[in-house]
Amino acid sequence: MTVRTRVAPSPTGDPHVGTAYVALINLCFARKHGGQFILRVEDTDRTRSTQQSEGAILESLRWLGMSWDEGPDIGGPHGPYRQSERGESYQEHVAQLLAQGNAFKCFCTAERLEEMRVAQRAAHQPPHYDGHCLTLTAQEVTEKEIAGIPSVVRLKVPSEGACVFDDVLRGRIEIEWKTVDMQVLLKSDGFPTYHLANVVDDHMMEITHVIRGEEWISSAPKHLLLYRYFGWNPPQLCHLPLLRNPDKSKLSKRKNPTSILYYREQGYPAEALLHFLGSLIDARNDDQALIGHGHSTRERTRLLLEYFSAHCELERISVGGPVFDIPKLRWLSGQWIRRQAPSEFLQSLDEWGYAWPRAISPQQREHVARIAMERIEVLSDFGPLVEFLAEAPDVSRHDMALEKLSEAQVHAGLQGAIEALVPLDGASWNQAAIGEALKKSAASMGFTLKDVVRAFYIAVTGKPTSLPLFDGMEILGKEESLRRFEIALERLH
Numbered sequence: 273m274t275v276r277t278r279v280a281p282s283p284t285g286d287p288h289v290g291t292a293y294v295a296l297i298n299l300c301f302a303r304k305h306g307g308q309f310i311l312r313v314e315d316t317d318r319t320r321s322t323q324q325s326e327g328a329i330l331e332s333l334r335w336l337g338m339s340w341d342e343g344p345d346i347g348g349p350h351g352p353y354r355q356s357e358r359g360e361s362y363q364e365h366v367a368q369l370l371a372q373g374n375a376f377k378c379f380c381t382a383e384r385l386e387e388m389r390v391a392q393r394a395a396h397q398p399p400h401y402d403g404h405c406l407t408l409t410a411q412e413v414t415e416k417e418i419a420g421i422p423s424v425v426r427l428k429v430p431s432e433g434a435c436v437f438d439d440v441l442r443g444r445i446e447i448e449w450k451t452v453d454m455q456v457l458l459k460s461d462g463f464p465t466y467h468l469a470n471v472v473d474d475h476m477m478e479i480t481h482v483i484r485g486e487e488w489i490s491s492a493p494k495h496l497l498l499y500r501y502f503g504w505n506p507p508q509l510c511h512l513p514l515l516r517n518p519d520k521s522k523l524s525k526r527k528n529p530t531s532i533l534y535y536r537e538q539g540y541p542a543e544a545l546l547h548f549l550g551s552l553i554d555a556r557n558d559d560q561a562l563i564g565h566g567h568s569t570r571e572r573t574r575l576l577l578e579y580f581s582a583h584c585e586l587e588r589i590s591v592g593g594p595v596f597d598i599p600k601l602r603w604l605s606g607q608w609i610r611r612q613a614p615s616e617f618l619q620s621l622d623e624w625g626y627a628w629p630r631a632i633s634p635q636q637r638e639h640v641a642r643i644a645m646e647r648i649e650v651l652s653d654f655g656p657l658v659e660f661l662a663e664a665p666d667v668s669r670h671d672m673a674l675e676k677l678s679e680a681q682v683h684a685g686l687q688g689a690i691e692a693l694v695p696l697d698g699a700s701w702n703q704a705a706i707g708e709a710l711k712k713s714a715a716s717m718g719f720t721l722k723d724v725v726r727a728f729y730i731a732v733t734g735k736p737t738s739l740p741l742f743d744g745m746e747i748l749g750k751e752e753s754l755r756r757f758e759i760a761l762e763r764l765h
């Protein structure tokens with residue numbers, strides 16, 4: 273048997289990190305077993321599905337380094353891979369179910385269904401179809417059809433017993449049939465619902481393992497019933513734990529950004545996000561050992577995927593619910609950024625769309641990159657960190673207040689710094705010479721550079737921490753650095 277897995281996103285919004293997580297497991301599991309991984313677009317919800325969303329989902333997964341063996345963009349032997357293009361197949365299968373008596377037409381109006389729901393709510397019953405049209409005779413059905421009354425097709429569900437199935441992660445699961453709704457399979461617009469399309473396609477596409485989020489467990493009985501009615505062997509089911517917020521609630525936009533686009537826009541390298549998703553699947557990966565292989569993003573993501581595939585074992589996934597821990601993701605991001613050579617980092621910035629301020633000349637950029645990449649976690653930290661190189665900060669007297677030194681001492685410190693810097697000639701204006709001069713001048717006043725450096729930082733960069741100060745001053749140049757010390761001094765008057 274060739275293992276065939278799939279990810280089946282619905283293109284109804286921004287590409288979700290949960291989709292990437294599910295895609296990654298499916299991809300790695302297929303690779304581990306020498307199988308195939310399929311991407312199928314489940315766009316049966318015609319009002320909510322958009323091409324733009326589909327494009328963004330595919331593009332995001334590609335950005336993360338993932339690829340698929342069959343999909344809407346590359347085709348394959350089981351296409352089309354977009355459900356909106358597979359309508360005929362669903363119609364045929366529904367006709368088969370109707371002919372076998374495993375499904376029935378339902379003519380209930382929206383008003384009737386609403387009344388039914390209200391009554392069920394009042395009686396504290398879970399919402400479910402009450403079987404009103406289940407007993408219509410063939411003649412009644414024909415009459416209603418001739419009268420042009422719109423209908424849907426619903427699944428017939430056993431009234432007794434339970435659906436028992438094995439989940440790869442969770443073992444035996446038992447769900448009583450009486451809790452399973454008579455699911456709509458075909459809507460009145462002729463489009464299938466998720467349940468029908470999903471089962472028909474998984475079978476037609478020869479999917480052997482359905483690995484998906486745990487929110488689909490309660491749908492499994494409907495799906496297994498369909499397999500039984502069609503006389504097909506069901507695939508193995510594996511319901512993954514949902515990603516969680518740190519408070520263990522379901523990952524939601526309200527508490528954490530969930531769109532892959534967000535992380536890309538913030539400047540998380542693709543390899544960092546991929547690495548992070550891989551660590552959610554298997555927390556036993558050695559993060560340090562994983563960081564730093566490969567000379568380009570493409571090579572790095574490929575090596576990570578290779579590693580995750582080789583180590584992919586569904587049984588090792590903890591059902592506890594992996595926490596989407598942003599501090600860890602930021603940490604990984606910083607680690608991956610620091611593994612780049614400065615020239616590569618410059619290229620990442622460029623690809624990410626960073627626009628250099630004109631004041632930082634192309635010759636200075638590598639120096640700026642080299643020192644800045646040590647101090648950022650995501651690419652969007654870069655701009656704020658280096659902006660002082662382009663624009664003098666607006667400092668206040670208050671900003672320069674220090675814990676250990678009086679205002680008079682700060683004043684003397686700045687004055688002393690200026691006096692120590694002025695004699696440096698242009699050629700020796702480099703970070704080592706600047707550092708030396710500032711240290712000496714502080715010592716001559718009876719305090720250490722450490723005591724006063726915060727005020728220097730404020731004067732030059734506007735912030736208490738920033739790029740290494742001496743490097744910053746080297747890049748700014750002598751004239752501009754001195755000007756900033758002088759402005760700071762004036763503000764103290």
Ligand code: GLU
Nearest residue numbers: 280281282314470484488
């Ligand atoms: N279209 C479903 C989703 O968006 C797929 C669920 C499944 O994998 O069966 O999650």
